[in-house]
Amino acid sequence: MKENDPLISELANIVGSEHVITDPTSLSVYECDGATVFKALPDVVVFPTTAQDISEIVKIANKHNVPFVARGAGTGLSGGMLPVSGGIIIALNRMNRILEIDIANQQAVVEPGVVNLGLTQAVQDDGYYYAPDPSSQQACSIGGNIAENSGGPHTLKYGVTSNHVLGLEVVLTDGEIVEFGGAVEETPGYDIRGVMIGSEGTFGIVTKAVVRLLRKPEGYQTLLGIFETIDEASNVVSSIIAKGIIPAALEMMDHFVIKAVEEAFHWGFPLDAGAVLIVELDGIKAGMQQQAEQITEIFNENNCRETRYAKDEADRQQIWKSRKSAFGSFGRLAPNYITQDGVVPRTQLPKVLRRVAEISEKYDIPIANVFHAGDGNIHPIVLFDERDSDQCERVEAVNMEILSACAEAGGTITGEHGIGVEKMDYMPLIFSPEDLAVMATVKAIFNPSGLCNPGKIFPTAESYAKLGR
Amino acid sequence: MPNSNQLHEDLIQIVGEAGLLLRSENLQPDDQRSCYTIDGIGPRAVVLPASIHEIQEVLGYAADSKLSVIPAGSGTKLGIGNSPEQVDLVLSTSRLDQVLEYEPADLTVTVEAGIPLAVLQAKLAEHGQYLPLDPPYTDRCTIGGMTATNSSGPSRLRYGSTRDCVLGMRVVQSSGTVVKSGGKVVKNVAGYDLNKLYLGSFGTLGIITEVSLKLQPLPEIERSVFLTFTEIGEAVNVASEIARSQLLPTFLNLFVNGAPLTESPEPCLLIGVDGHPETVEWQIDAVKTIAKQNGAIGVEVYEGQRQQELHASMCAFPEGESAAPIVISRANLRMTDVAGFVNTVVEVNDASTWQVRAMGLMGNGIVYVAFSDFPDGDVPMQYVADTVANLRDAATNVGGNLIVESAPTALKRQIDVWGPVGRSFELMKAIKAKLDPIGLLNVGRFVGGI
Structure with missing residues (x-):
């Protein structure tokens, strides 16, 4: 698109030409998110600073009948921000101010581009934190978290983004600016805030959010259990939950991941272990030791080779850094990877993980596993080389079989990454045409022109053909 | 519109004798129907379908016969909302009361909507688990009713409201189509989170027939x-x-x-x-x-x-069982605004001839205010309406809101029980119009007359 295109000059009038990108080299930075196998170039990227800017940009997009999509930090894992039909990317990086920190009311008002961890850092000296902690929290934005309804390791105890957002200011797809929810826990009427969260940027653009802040727990106990097999470790997961203990986090890494993480971070993970479980307890210190002992017992009953404890806060942080940065270390394993995100009932974990191993063997595609075991939210990392077309075809079959296994086990195809473009084809595995029709009806209310983030979430005729339906 | 005899016969065709409670001239106070009486108006019939198929049939019949339908569980929260002009059918899911799936080690359960909370809790307790919700009428309310009204009790401070516990549901739309939202596992972001739309929608968008819930271990x-x-x-x-x-x-x-x-x-x-x-x-x-x-x-x-x-x-608290008039309102505030609001409540108390009580959920910023014990049982309507308006101002002036959950019918007709909704109202209207296009379900009783 040329700089003298009327659309471009109108956008430049709003944000200034220095905040509009149109040259192909710079645009290529915006061609994908964390799911790098999916690529599409926008025609233009704009960097607004206010809701009013965005409202005007959206009105211009409508006038020119051009698609538009919001983009946070680009750390998404399902291609949710992918400009599949080109058009405008509304990049929210400059809207990164924390507008208000209200410790007395345990809430903060933030712009969408605020980095998740940045909010926690801003309130930690007051003894507070923002609970949803996706692994990408050092980079990902709260606006992106809201669009995807992001989770993280500690959602086992504290819930997902939707449980922590009280109010939203949104630019609707016609440019109108409206608030949903507020600074109080409930407001009368339909919970549009709740429907907006997790709508993957297809209902409008969040320009402000009121989020809850939580008091930092008095104490933590972080345990590491080292097991010979995934099976033993997944039995531990079920046993802990069945004993009535809900840890703050309950994470598993398999041997592939242990190796990649250890080579990158040198925490001391044993390279020959079959699986490592990270169990974190948090809350009031009194009584915590007894729970830790109960967990150690469950470890031992399941043939645990060794139990380690985080020695101090620095040690604990190092464990979490290793776990959360695991994704960064997969580059060591293969040129490309796709991270699956299925969820199964916790009791089905051993069975489904065995199935994942079989699928890996069947198609000769290595699969690593690092995931939120306590939630039953698995992350099979499908490793491949995108330059090998035969591998790519097998990867597609692998994805299909893994997600089918999750659906058959009574689960779902995504626990926190969203559908985006990546999993559209698999939606019929869990939703009937009638279920999807209601979603389409609701989408048509919020996004009647379809210009706001098109080509996401909904399966196409091709998807049904692929599934043989 | 069919006459009473015809209505009786038609409905029995669908739900059988056992599925129907009829309006009688001599309504006894302890009659089961009295809990389905809304603002003094008894329904023409209370229908209790025993299957999803029967619900579809009843909805089809109601649509054809131009009868309105008010969805219900056990009826404990039917009084919340604008006063209806007339009540044709109350459709209660209380005969759909089974536990459908319960694997304790998963800490989740899927139930039919009509199961009473107390019955479910007893079953869960056998496995050392519970649903951590303690709404009003804990002994009688149903899971479907709690979901439709997003009800909660004092323990929401630690464990959240119904909104935080619901994983998925099955809903019969007014067209009769059965759809599901969400799922049965504890994390799920596949597609839009339509659970949130039905939660707290007071039956205006569909009949909830099945709910999947996240559980907690019983505390030691x-x-x-x-x-x-x-x-x-x-x-x-x-x-x-x-x-x-x-x-x-x-x-x-x-x-x-x-x-x-x-x-x-x-x-x-x-x-x-x-x-x-x-x-x-x-x-x-x-x-x-x-x-x-x-x-x-x-x-x-x-x-x-x-x-x-x-x-x-x-x-x-503060819902008494007595038949004496009571006005209950609920303010949603920021925590720091509770003290000021409570002061206003105290001023109201000092100026009034009736009893003013308040319960504040201090960690949530929620304050329930009850007016009761009116002298000679006589509610000075205008004065009480003005008082409620003052309390609402006190809440809205600090960014909060106030909902009147219970009031004598004459008073409800003088006030807006929900209060203003703001600019999101247009979207709410559109949602109602698209999801209940024939205007069948609990019409006129939700915010702004939706």
């Missing part, structure tokens, strides 16, 4: 600390200090003009703690320390049977 022990003060301000200070501490109370409730069980006239604070015995003991000690520093005149720890009675009495 539960205790309540009952603190009494001479000044409300002292109680509020203690509550603020606890809310901002590292304590993890289950509930943190302020009572003004009448506490549960004791009917103590002094301001009281009830603090619940549960979990591991050591954790609980530590918290009780910490509460006592804070209380002493802030002038508590009474400190009592409740356990066992008495603690359960206290909890039940607190959940029931």
